[in-house]
Amino acid sequence: MATPNVRAVRGGLSLLLAATLACGDGSTGPQPVAxxxxxxxxxxxxxxxxxxxxxxxxxxxxxxxxxxxxxxxxxxxxxxxxxxxxxxxxxxxxxxxxxxxxxxxxxxxxxxxxPPRVASILVAPVNVSILPGDTLRLAATAQDAQSNVLTGPVFAWGSDNVSVATVDATGLVTGRTPGAATLYATSSGVSGSVDAVVVDPNAPRILAVTPAELVEGQPATLRGRNFHPVAATNVVTIDGVRATVSAATDSTLAISVPALNCRPRHLADISVTVTGASGRFGHPARPATSFQLAIGQMALLQTPSAYCLQFAATTTDEQYVFGVQSIAESSSSLSSVQVVSDADDGVSAATPPATLPVAAPATDSPTEELPFALAWRAREAEAMRREIESLRDMPRPVTRPALAPPALIPGNVTVGTQVTLRYPNLDFNNTCSNYVEIQGTVRFVSVSGIWVSDNANPTDSYSTADYQALGNKFETDIYSNQTRYFGLPDDADGNGRVVMVVTKEVNDDQIGGIVPSANLFPRSRCPGSNEGEYFFMFAADPTGVHQLGPVSLDTALGVAPAIIGHELVHNIHLSRRFAAGHAFWDSWSHEGQATLGEEVLGHALNTGRGPGQNYGWSIVRNTPVTADRAWYYDNIRPLFLYFGWSPASGYDPTAPGSTKRQNAPEACTWLDTPSGANAGSCSNRGSLVYGVTWSFLRWLSDHYGPTFPGGESEMHKRWIDGPLVGFTSIEALVGQPIEELLAHWAASLYLDDRVSGLDPLLTLPSYDLVNIESNVVPEARLTPRARGFADFAQSLQVRGGSSAYFLVSGANRPSTAIRMRSATGGFLDPSVQVWVVRTR
The missing domain is CATH 2.60.40.1080 (Immunoglobulin-like)
Structure with a gap:
């Protein structure tokens, strides 16, 4: 399809060039500048x-x-x-x-x-502690935005509590009565201030502190008056945090500096209280250590009290990306988080202005806008999840019970045989009791498969030749490849074959295909069962008689291999796990592996394709055409939705007019379908359980498959056959904590191919994500919140399995501390962790 367009453009350019040469512009040479x-x-x-x-x-x-x-x-x-x-x-x-x-x-x-504008005003001294009737001279210094001292400004002085302390036009402070007041100097609308304390003559009074800077965890000495000689009677706090007093006299206190809730170097507020009377003093304090990380490496913070990044002052231009990540396995888990940055210079960093149009609160786009491949996926996952939940608690023996022979459709069945099958009624969760009977005809039989068509399908659906072509494709390409990679399905009914039923019922359910778990049970316990390895797929419907709408024969035949490959993987892992007596997987495991199966099939059907090749946009989109179809496009596209992409129409990530969902990806999750408590801000979030989960399994396969005994395919067979489910099954499979796996994968979604010298675990070797990103609209890209090393605060909510991304950078950094806390300012729940990667 690309060639006619290229020729048309060339023709247009040729005509334009010919017209230009023929007409000319009347010029005789370069025109002089006038x-x-x-x-x-x-x-x-x-x-x-x-x-x-x-x-x-x-x-x-x-x-x-x-x-x-x-x-x-x-x-x-x-x-x-x-x-x-x-x-x-x-x-x-x-x-x-x-x-x-x-x-x-x-x-x-x-x-x-x-003249330079006044940007800030410094008032000295910073400690104003005087007795009633005493005086103290203040001095003010104006600075511009580059912290250069300005010599021209005139200051107006004031006090917010003149009953405690007054200040005259020259900056002379007079103590009036015991209490606290803020004294300020103003010029050109900018103010600076200090806190003043007029002390009770009999109250404790701090006059000096050693060392010159308080250091968290280190000893310090306070010198002054009116302390109590019994150490426990003196209550000392620093920035409101209680300090331990180890020794005391009436004029000295020996203390240990406590942890100060992730503050950078700053002027700490020290208070001493004795029998209800207090004295305060300001003194520099700093953290004991600073955060150190080599470029390209990750640090993983897993102790909530230590969720603090202490950056020392430096002139070097540095950059870090960090994620606040929920490792909860429940899609309904929603953690409220505050990310607060506190810089030594106190300069507030404004949030960068929005450059993208903001989408309305999350509402799924109309179904008709979804491309077919994404639409059927979202609804199939929903139907399978509801059905599995209804069957999960059904009592069953440790291993699969023998099903009564003969098979409903025996292996020696002949073409033309009439059969009656049961299709799940997806309007109900319990498909054992709710089903639709289908009268069908056997259309094709091969060594590994049996094809059946619903007798009530549209008359312009697949022909005999189409069934033969699909059957041969299944036998020679799909079945052989998928079973080689994932293992053979169980043969519960003993017919040695998988039965594929093409039925308009799938069209009416608006899905592409489904593998009912009810078929795993005998009919004596589950009347809706067909007692074997079956899957149902849509029929071609050119005139749109059924609910899926018009599906041309070419479209149906084009997407059929991917759907068959996907559903066959469901047959394999569902039947093998059921036969072994293992629990059903969750939706993300089922759909993630079946979606990986589509990619695996795409590799197999196109010579030279395979994992670890760092494919960019041209391969993903299949432009120019180098494969029989764009096998990886519908795996990648849900990632754009996860990153906040809200398409205008058509679901083309290169088309203008998109908007960006707020709070993506952290407010979304890939762990379940929407009805499984997967709320959040992402558009058409039902597809996330496919593509986002696929990216995790692809990352896992890229990094642990090559060294797994037997390789990547053996790793997936072992996962299917293992008794565990969920995150625990992944940990057991690769021998690594899920916390580390999730952190490295999440970071790779942003860092892959973006930074040289990365820890290999921070990459996705099979795909060049930066190249892919550069070919889509900005709204479809993973965009961390960009901040400088300055004051900022961000409140957010993080859903199970997802990360909130931040990018902090800048040169001439002041001492800066970034802390991650709960919505109330306390420590976060252990289900939230923080990962950090230095990128520059």
Whole structure:
């Protein structure tokens, strides 16, 4: 389909070129520069600010000459400078003329530079502790945004509690009565302040502290007056946290500095209380250690009291990505989290402005907008989950009971035989008791499969030749590959075959296919059972007679191999686990492995394809065409939904008009279907249990499959045949804690191919996620919250299995502490962990 479009474009370009050559433009050579426009013609900025000018050379008729060089000069370089691109920087107060020159012709702009703006005010001393009637002189210093001292500002002084302390126009403080007051200096609308304490003469009073900086966990000494000689009678707090007093006199206290709730280097508030009377003092304090991590490595924090990143001050430009991750296995688990950054300089970092349109609160897009492959997946997972839940607690023996021979459809059945089968009524959870009888005809029989068509299917559905083609494809390609990789299905009915039933009932349920778990049980206990290995799939329906809508024959035949490959994997793991007496898996295990089966089949059917090849967008999208279909596209696409993509229409991640869901991916989960308590903000979240889970299993297979005895396929066979379920089964399979596995996988979704020198576990070797991301709209990309090393606070909720992503970076970093706490400020539940990777 691509070739006609290319030819049409080339033809259009040829006609345009021919027209240009034939008509000409009447020119006889390059036009001279007649004028130079400078835009804007006048600018005003403050010293320390930068803005840009644009210079445009024009010919005598006013046409822009875009191929001419422009040079820039400043008439007063001490006031305003200009670089080669026209960027103007204000240096000092005054005016300057900026000139743009092209071929000797000038244009200019007038620049007015205002005095530097006051950005902050520092008031000293920081400790104001005086007696009633005493005085103390304060000093104020104004700084610009770059922390340069400004010499011109005039300050207005004030007190918020004049009954305690007053301050005159020169900054002289007078103590009035015992109590606390805030004293402030203001200039140009900016204020700075200190806290003042007017102390009771008989109250404890701190006069000095050693060492020069308090260090968490280290000893310190307070010197002053009116302390109690009995250590336990003195209550000492630092920033409100109780400190241990080990020794005391009436003028000295020996203390141990407590942990200060993840604060950077800062001015700590020290308080001493003796029999109800208190004295306060400000003194520098810092953490005992700082966070250290090599570029490309991960640190995993798993003790809630230690969820604190202490970054020491540095001039180096550093960058870290971190995730606050729920390791709860329940999709209904929702942890409320606060991420708070506290910088030594106290500069507040504004949240970066939104550059994407914000989507409305989560509501699933209309079903008709979903592409067929995604639509049937979401509904199939929902139907299987509800059915399995109804069967999960049904009493059954340790191993599969023998089913009464002969099989409902014996292995020696012939084409044309009429059969009666039972299809689950998916309007009900209990499919043992609720089913629909189908009258069908055997259409094709092979060594491993039997094909049956519903006699009530649309008349323009599959032909005899189509059934033969599907049957041969199943026998030679699909069955052989999937059983080689995942193992053989159990043969409960002894016919040696899997029965595939093409029925309009699947269309009416608006799915692509389904493997009813009821078929695992004997009819004596589950009347809806067909007592064997069956799956049901949709029928071609060109005129849209049934609820799935029009499905052309070409579309049906095109997607059939992927659906068959997917459902066959369900047959394999459901039947093998049931036969061994193992518990049913959860939805994410079922659908994740079956979706992996589609990828495995795509590898097998296309020469040269396989895991670990770092496939980018061209392979995923199959453009240009290099395979029989885009086998991996519908595995990748749910990741975009997980990352917050809300498509406008058509579910094309390259098309404009999309919006970005808020709080994705952390408010979404891949552990269950929507009715299984999977709420959250993601669009069409029913597909997450397929694609997102597939990415976890693909990551797991990439990293642990090559060294697993027997390789990747043996690893998946072992998983199927193991007795455990859920996260515990994954831990037992690869011998690693699920906390570490989830952390490395989650980090790889953002870091893969983005940073050189990464720990290999932080990559997804089979796919180039950065290349894939670069080919889709920004709304479909995983976008961490970008922050600087400065003050910020973010409240969020994290659902089971998911991470909230943050990217913090910057040079000239002040001492900065980032803490992760509960919504009330306490420690988080142990089901939440924090992973950190240094990327620069």
């Amino acid at each position: 004028s130079v426009d400078v835009s804007p013609t006048a600018i005003t900025l403050a010293a320390g600010q930068t803005t840009s000018l644009a210079g445009t050379p024009r010919d005598g008729t006013g046409n822009a000459l875009t191929d001419r060089d422009v040079t820039w000069t400043s008439g007063a370089p001490s006031i305003a400078s200009v670089d080669s691109s026209g960027a103007v920087s204000g240096l000092s107060a005054g005016t300057a003329t900026i000139t743009a020159t092209a071929e000797g012709v000038n244009g200019s702009a007038a620049v007015t530079v205002l």
